Amino acid sequence: MKSLAELAAIREKMKDKVVLREGSGDIRVVVGMATCGIAAGARPVLNRFVEQVSAQGLADKVTVTQTGCIGICQFEPVVEVYEAGKEKVTYVKMTAEKADEVVEKHLKGGKVVAEYTIQA
Amino acid sequence: MKELSLNILDIAQNSIKAGAAHIDVLLDETAETLCLTIRDDGCGMTAEVVRSVTDPFYTTRTTRSVGMGIPLLKLAAEQTGGTFSIESVSEQDDPVRHGTCVQALFNKNHLDFTPLGDVVSTVCTLIQGAPSVDWHFCHTYGEHSAAVDTAEMRQVLGDVPLDSFEVLDWIRQSLLEEYAGFDTQ
Secondary structure (H helix, E strand, O other): OOOHHHHHHHHHHHHHHHHHHHOOOOEEEEEEOOHHHHHHOHHHHHHHHHHHHHHOOOOOOEEEEEEOOOOOHHHOOOEEEEEOOOOOEEEOOOOHHHHHHHHHHHHHOOOOOHHHEOOO | OOOHHHHHHHHHHHHHHOOOOEEEEEEEEOOOEEEEEEEEOOOOOOHHHHHHOOOOOOOOOOOOOOOOHHHHHHHHHHOOOOEEEEEEEOOOOOOOOOEEEEEEEEEOOOOOOOOOOOHHHHHHHHHHHOOOOEEEEEEEEOOEEEEEEHHHHHHHHOOOOOOOHHHHHHHHHHHHHHHHOOOOO
16 A cells, blocks of 8 residues: 555645535435446446546535346446435436536536436 | 445455455455455355345345345456355354355456456445454555455554544555555556
8 A cells, every 4th residue: 555644644734624514414425336337327427527527626515326137227427416306307317527527517517418318 | 326435345245244344355466366355254144035136126224125236246247258156154053154255257358348447446345334343455467466455454553543534544445555566457
């Protein structure tokens, strides 16, 4: 492993942020990570969400989690977005590039990317 | 699966679902072979269930009745002339020493060997998905090794969560640095 001193530095830097995160999670992004999702390319989709949510400064508001099979394997990779008081949005046949767009327009801008949803 | 690292991601999810507190993901590589071990201290399975998990029509999933995870890994190993084994002790049979160990041996030079692929992403994804598990990943090749031990990291990090982006990125960079020391992949 890299030097653990670097980890200690991360801890110092993140002390204040941790307190903030406690009351967070208005939006929950859930990526299907069962055999079907993984085989269809869910890993890069998940990792892009994790990376972009942080890069766009949305970590206090958005949590990215994994789940098992959602039941619509033919549409994998599937990503669900849950927001309090709103209807669940299901994105299908996702890619890392589409994830960028969802972070930018939906998670940041509040506008659902309709053409990537299951209804489209 | 296009990469063995995706099989690893898939199979290790079973350990998470089994409620494991500690999961080892070990890769032991030589010029000819690759040995994968995934070992957990989860709830384990009864002998009957162990016999049926290599059957694609056995699954714990509730959304459909086909489970391909274990059969796919078994196939990936056996198609290289390698071997596959799964051993498990269920919680009911032994309340203290329960858990499951999956082992697959691959002949790397066989035509049908699936490349390992992006195992660094797999490790980061597993930790992101189950940050409270004690993950121990170790890949050895000759005198080289790349490893992560989240129990050790947690001692330094205190209450900073393992799934925060800064920490995941540190894990990624740390592994990439170690892999850069490997002669060949």
